[in-house]
Amino acid sequence: MDGDAELRAEFTDAATGRLRVSVTLTDSCLTVRKIGGSPVWQHGHEHALGLSDCVGCRAYRSEDTADPAAYLSAYFYPARRSWTGATTGRQRVEHRFRVVTGEDPRANLEEAERWARAVRHRASQHVPSVKEGVELSRVCVSRRVMVLVNPQSGRGQAMTLYTGPVLSMLTEANISHTLITTEHQNHAREVVRNADLSQWSAIVILSGDGLLFEVINGLMEREDWDEAIRTPLGILPGGSGNALAASVHHYTQAGPALGEDLLLSCCFLLCKGLVCPLDIVSVRLSSGPCLFSFLSLAWGFVADVDIESEKFRHVGAMRFLVGTLLRLASLRTYQGKLAFLEDSTSASVSSSLTLCPRSPFRSSVQCTSHIQGQTNIQHDSENTPHNFNDDDDDEVLLHKKNSKDGRLADNLLNPIGDPVPTDWTVETEQDFVLVLATCHSHLAEELMVSPDARPDDGYLHLVYIKAGISRPALLRLFLAMEKGTHLTCECPHLMYRRVRALRLEPITKPGVITVDGEQVEYGPIQAQVHKGCARIICG
Ligand SMILES: Nc1ncnc2c1ncn2[C@@H]1O[C@H](COP(=O)(O)OP(=O)(O)OP(=O)(O)O)[C@@H](O)[C@H]1O
Numbered sequence: 345m346d347g348d349a350e351l352r353a354e355f356t357d358a359a360t361g362r363l364r365v366s367v368t369l370t371d372s373c374l375t376v377r378k379i380g381g382s383p384v385w386q387h388g389h390e391h392a393l394g395l396s397d398c399v400g401c402r403a404y405r406s407e408d409t410a411d412p413a414a415y416l417s418a419y420f421y422p423a424r425r426s427w428t429g430a431t432t433g434r435q436r437v438e439h440r441f442r443v444v445t446g447e448d449p450r451a452n453l454e455e456a457e458r459w460a461r462a463v464r465h466r467a468s469q470h471v472p473s474v475k476e477g478v479e480l481s482r483v484c485v486s487r488r489v490m491v492l493v494n495p496q497s498g499r500g501q502a503m504t505l506y507t508g509p510v511l512s513m514l515t516e517a518n519i520s521h522t523l524i525t526t527e528h529q530n531h532a533r534e535v536v537r538n539a540d541l542s543q544w545s546a547i548v549i550l551s552g553d554g555l556l557f558e559v560i561n562g563l564m565e566r567e568d569w570d571e572a573i574r575t576p577l578g579i580l581p582g583g584s585g586n587a588l589a590a591s592v593h594h595y596t597q598a599g600p601a602l603g604e605d606l607l608l609s610c611c612f613l614l615c616k617g618l619v620c621p622l623d624i625v626s627v628r629l630s631s632g633p634c635l636f637s638f639l640s641l642a643w644g645f646v647a648d649v650d651i652e653s654e655k656f657r658h659v660g661a662m663r664f665l666v667g668t669l670l671r672l673a674s675l676r677t678y679q680g681k682l683a684f685l686e687d688s689t690s691a692s693v694s695s696s697l698t699l700c701p702r703s704p705f706r707s708s709v710q711c712t713s714h715i716q717g718q719t720n721i722q723h724d725s726e727n728t729p730h731n732f733n734d735d736d737d738d739e740v741l742l743h744k745k746n747s748k749d750g751r752l753a754d755n756l757l758n759p760i761g762d763p764v765p766t767d768w769t770v771e772t773e774q775d776f777v778l779v780l781a782t783c784h785s786h787l788a789e790e791l792m793v794s795p796d797a798r799p800d801d802g803y804l805h806l807v808y809i810k811a812g813i814s815r816p817a818l819l820r821l822f823l824a825m826e827k828g829t830h831l832t833c834e835c836p837h838l839m840y841r842r843v844r845a846l847r848l849e850p851i852t853k854p855g856v857i858t859v860d861g862e863q864v865e866y867g868p869i870q871a872q873v874h875k876g877c878a879r880i881i882c883g
Pocket of ligand 1: 497527528552553554558583585587
């Protein structure tokens with residue numbers, strides 16, 4: 345390794361084959377300067393690329409064996425800015441250089457490799473910026489990544505996304521992975537339930553949120569669930585909602601990104617490979633089974649739209665808009681009882697509430713913290729292998745210690761047939777338009793329901809709308825959710841609470857309840873958040 349000293353050399357720009365360039369590598373930038381002549385780049389004679397945007401760099405020989413030259417390719421994905429100045433997605437920039445120090449091909453390749461190592465090493469020191477309250481840590485990426493693709497998700501284009509931009513970026517970042525194409529419902533669940541997890545650095549889902557729901561439940565069904573659930577999880581948007589992907593993107597402080605922009609952003613984060621803790625919610629149904637959720641519990645308007653709009657799946661994310669308009673036209677109310685355990689550290693309802701909770705999580709591997717706009721990281725050497733399950737004083741063990749049967753203990757919940765604990769709040773209103781509890785900022789790519797949520801804040805962000813709201817007022821709220829400003833609308837029917845647990849007992853029958861967008865048994869349901877139990881690749 346060349347330490348952090350500045351590297352400088354003259355190469356030939358491989359794109360033109362003739363242009364001589366002076367290349368400088370500092371600890372933050374790769375600068376390519378044209379030597380003499382007229383400008384060739386839109387920026388003029390010089391092109392500076394931030395190493396924080398670099399996913400990989402490789403050295404290789406020319407295909408022409410008679411050519412002694414070596415080549416150096418560096419791959420960058422700088423943020424793209426819209427005309428408003430907000431960053432949206434990322435765009436690919438590759439710089440390819442012809443490296444010739446003499447006639448000896450081996451010496452040329454060694455020089456190119458020296459540069460490639462230096463670029464990779466320096467790029468790995470940079471951490472994408474994240475919102476305050478998101479704690480990143482580095483985990484081992486020396487094993488393979490399992491990539492689960494649901495070819496039926498969204499408009500059925502997930503495989504095309506995989507073979508296109510995803511495979512291309514994973515290759516550039518030198519991330520070895522195994523592709524598993526899911527063949528039926530619960531396939532992913534079976535795969536992770538039976539997998540030898542010591543073989544995998546991470547499990548990545550290229551699909552909608554439904555496949556991640558399966559994966560989390562599969563991991564929680566294992567005997568070694570407490571270790572299994574620590575496997576870093578990654579999400580690449582391939583569905584029509586893509587709530588977690590949109591949330592993960594939102595936590596990076598970037599402006600909104602949709603479709604392929606969102607995919608590139610999430611894939612970029614995957615290549616950076618930093619994780620943060622992820623809350624898991626245990627959901628108890630009256631018939632007994634326990635489900636594990638990472639995203640949402642919905643009843644009323646939102647749950648109905650989610651299920652009713654399935655038939656408009658071919659229009660992609662637009663299905664939610666179509667479903668919302670149709671349901672607005674036949675607006676109804678839903679009767680039921682709602683009770684919850686509020687966060688004891690803060691008062692509830694507020695449109696202007698800002699949440700920036702600090703996570704107690706610290707990885708025993710490496711920890712990155714985002715403090716007052718500065719990002720700091722402790723480093724190990726580039727290739728030091730770690731066991732990513734070696735945290736021993738974390739939340740999961742605490743949860744397990746509290747459990748009688750070795751499973752995750754729901755210490756805040758009473759049996760569903762018993763009254764709720766006395767410190768819970770019971771909502772006196774019994775007529776609702778919707779009840780929605782979310783763990784993350786987004787419920788869909790363009791629906792930011794809880795702007796201040798963080799992946800491991802330990803809260804369910806409970807939004808409910810009481811009966812009596814007019815259609816125009818409800819429509820205004822949904823439109824405001826595109827930017828997450830609905831909480832400032834001062835709508836008297838809209839309530840927002842940060843809670844640790846809740847119980848919902850629907851009286852209206854029949855009806856729909858969804859957990860992470862999947863329809864579950866209709867009836868009494870209760871849920872409790874388990875802070876930071878899982879891990880998500882997030883920065
Ligand atoms: N090959 C397959 N054929 C049919 N269903 C599948 C297949 N693979 C997975 N599934 C199921 O498809 C369901 C939906 O998957 P997922 O949520 O990932 O996509 P989606 O519904 O298109 O996304 P979104 O929820 O964003 O609309 C999951 O419950 C999963 O079990």
